[in-house]
Amino acid sequence: MRRNFIAVGITFALVLGAQADGFKTMDHPKVANLEARSVYGYASYDFSFTGKNNASRSQSASNFLRSLIQSRFQNKSGNYIITLDVLIQDKLIATEPILSATWEANKFLFVTTSEKSSLVVNRNGILVDNVVVDGTTNYVTLSMKVHYSSTTSVDMSLLSELSKLSKTASLGGLSPGVEAISAAYAPFTEILNKLMSRYTDTSIVDSTTSAFTDMGENFPNQLRYDGRNFSVNVYLKTVNSQLAANYSADGFKISNFSLPLTEVKSGVGAARAPVFDLISAGSDPAAKFVKALQDGVSVGGAKPQSETEVVQSCTALKSKIGRYATSRDTALLYWAFLRSFHTELARYKDGVKCGSGDLREDLTALNLNLNATDWPLP
DSSP: OEEEOOOOOEEEOOOOSSSOOOOEEEEOOOOOEEETTOSEEEEEEEEEEOOSSHHHHHHHHHHHHHHHHHHHSTTOOEEEEEEEEEEETTEEEEEEEEEEEEEETTEEEEEEOSSSSSOOOSEEEEEEEEEEOOTTTSEEEEEEEEEEESSOOOOHHHHHHHHHHHHHHHHHTTSTTOHHHHHHHHHHHHHHHHHHTTSEEEEEEEEEEEESSOOSSOOOSEEEOOOSSEEEEEEEEEESOTTGGGEETTEEOOSOTTHHHHHOEESOGGGOEEHHHHHHTSOSHHHHHHHHHHHTOOTTTTSOGGGOOOHHHHHHHHHHHHHHSOHHHHHHHHHHHHHHTHHHHTTSTTGGGGGSTHHHHHHHHTTOOOOTTTSOOO
16 A cells, blocks of 8 residues: 655744744655555754854854743753653654753853753754664654753753663664563663653653655645754654765665665664674564575574475565565665575575565566576566
8 A cells, every 4th residue: 555755844943932833844744655664764863053153153142041940940040951852653752952051040040951061052963773663653743842950050061961761762663573682771761760750840842743745634734933043953764775985866776686685674772783693683584584695504404405405484574675675665675685695505405496476576666676597587
């Protein structure tokens, strides 16, 4: 089944006044026909303070924080952290720290971004990375908050690192097959949550739902909040393949057939690894099948290879690849698998059938051709 999809770009310009208003819709996405699970979603951000030079931009930052502290927190002394919060499926994926300041006796003791040395303007970063877009991961909720604590002051570099590790766990949980690795990083999410629980927070920009692709809900693709001192841009975009340079409307053009096996990956951060490594690290039949081919061990054990059927194992493997990657990259990976392991597969009773029928159809459509001598059509 086909659905209408289009990449989305969302821009926020944030006013640094006492109260936040709603977002202004600037545009809506144009409808394009792309299949579900055919793209990856990325969300990035950048922010900057207004001013012609570092001194004026630093003054803009101070004016923003001073106004915020006085209007929202009654001029209370303590530590303040500005964050971008990202949710997918109503689950908090990222709490991205943008700015931190310590305020006491109507003056700043400490103002910094993730660089500890000085205030850095025009910063940018990644909020969401390499998410296979489908009906559940398509929607991203964004908000901007200020967090306050009178008793806790956390180093910005430490907070940024905890945020990255927590994001590894959260996004990894959306990628089938890396749940175990993701679980290893879950304690960092707990530490971050406990740390942030010591803060009270209030919204600067209220939650806004955006989308990587247009699935007919008429979500805007550009939102704007005009202000005087500070701007934040958040961009949601899609890419067709992790080997985008090798892909065009005509399909893939790639000569190094082993490249996808190492370059098409799943997971995020420290939990990110090549799809085939993730599969072969498992203990299910698909993992055993791949490891047997890699190690040159007979899939059928003592049974002669010429009497052992493997086409069902190939079908199961391709299905499992599809849980990690987009439909295009699933075909790309399976093509790379066939090209890399032709000699091993050809020893089996029906090994050449791993490159025929339904297993081959999407490969041909994407210009991922197989040698007719090695993989004869039935």
